[in-house]
Amino acid sequence: MADGRLMDERFGCGWRLVSLRELVGTARAGLQLIDLGRTPESEGVVETWMHRHGCCAALVRPDHYVYGAAANETEVDALLNEWQATRA
Numbered sequence: 001m002a003d004g005r006l007m008d009e010r011f012g013c014g015w016r017l018v019s020l021r022e023l024v025g026t027a028r029a030g031l032q033l034i035d036l037g038r039t040p041e042s043e044g045v046v047e048t049w050m051h052r053h054g055c056c057a058a059l060v061r062p063d064h065y066v067y068g069a070a071a072n073e074t075e076v077d078a079l080l081n082e083w084q085a086t087r088a
Helices: 007-011 045-053 073-087
Strands: 015-019 031-035 057-060 066-070
Touching (some): 007 015, 007 031, 015 073, 057 073, 066 073
Parallel strands (some): 015 031
Antiparallel strands (some): 015 057, 057 066
16 A cells, blocks of 8 residues: 555455445445555555456455456446355
């Protein structure tokens, strides 16, 4: 992050939705929202990865692996719905 800390040090190790910009309607219980537009990284590693893979958001598991990624807001909604269904 811009302050030099790692993302998990700053936001914890729970489920995180990391996005390049604010995504309206993505708030879910048990999910930390991280908007890189408002909270930029110091080295741009995640943003570069997202551009390389053509996604605007990635859902990151508590063990830091990517659960899934989405290219647009419709795909973000589908990804979060899938995630919620697996947790029910």
